[in-house]
Amino acid sequence: MPTTSGDTTRQKILMTALALYAERGLDGVSLRAISAASGTRNSAAAHYHFGNRLGVIEAVLTMITDHLRPRFENGISALEAAPVPSLRDIVRATALPYLSLLMPATPWGPSALRFMAHLHADNTPEVMKLLNRHFQPEVERIEAQLHRALPELSRNTLRIRLAFTFVNLIHGAAEIDLLANTPFGDIRPDDATLFNHFLDYVEGGLSFKPSQN
Structure with a gap:
């Protein structure tokens, strides 16, 4: 057409x-x-x-989730097919769809990440309802895989940590250039090394054994 x-x-x-x-x-x-x-x-x-304003925000969010959803599907489906997924693979499947927005093939991707960072920071109940509706299916499936990989942790602990993970992932990817100007100077490594550092950071936080859940 x-x-x-x-x-x-x-x-x-x-x-x-x-x-x-x-x-x-x-x-x-x-x-x-x-x-x-x-x-x-x-x-x-x-x-x-x-x-109205919410209609515009939802249309932008739909465009972003249309890009992310097949990437989440590929990663999560592989996790669900595994006997017991590794925590590393779960973190990778969570992060890669968002990091695809930094690729040159998606020129609007960096703006999409900053937009989503604003959704978290400037939110209202109406905006959060939109955000949750768009991402809830993927978040629930990822949480289910975390429970398989870390059955010793309570579901509530996993959900809180997963929420922290998404916030860190989105805000970190949106402001990745800030690593060029830190108290330690420019600490930006190559992309692969940076990704592995992030996987290490998230994997350690998700799997930490608290004294009580």
């Missing part, structure tokens, strides 16, 4: 919204500002195509 001018305008508004939200946060962007920055003549174009 050929692309219509309406489809093109909608996509342009969507990508503009993503860039503005990533740069300014959720509260710093109005529908009128999105319409103006997208270059459309109609100042109410964002409202016309998406209805």
Whole structure:
């Protein structure tokens, strides 16, 4: 089916919204500002195509989850097929979909990571409801695999640690360039080494044996 001018305008508004939200946060962007920055003549174009602010946010989130979902599916399906998945493989399957947003093939990916970081930091109950609805299926499947790999830990402990993992992963990937300017100087290693450092960090935190759960 050929692309219509309406489809093109909608996509342009969507990508503009993503860039503005990533740069300014959720509260710093109005529908009128999105319409103006997208270059459309109609100042109410964002409202016309998406209805309201939550409609725009959900459309951006849908675009991101459409990219992430098949990558999560590949990793989680492999975990579910294993007799008992290793913790390392679970952490890798959790992290790789998000890190794919840093690849050159996805030029809007870094903005997507910063947008998701803002979703956590600037959230409202309505925004968190959207976020949870989009990611809950994958999160529940990953948590189930953690329980298989770490049956000695309570489900509540695993869920808290997994929540920490997602927050660290998204914010860390969104601001990865900050490693160039730390109190220790530029500590950015090559990509493979950095990924392994992150796997070590998360694996250690998830598997730590507390005195009581």
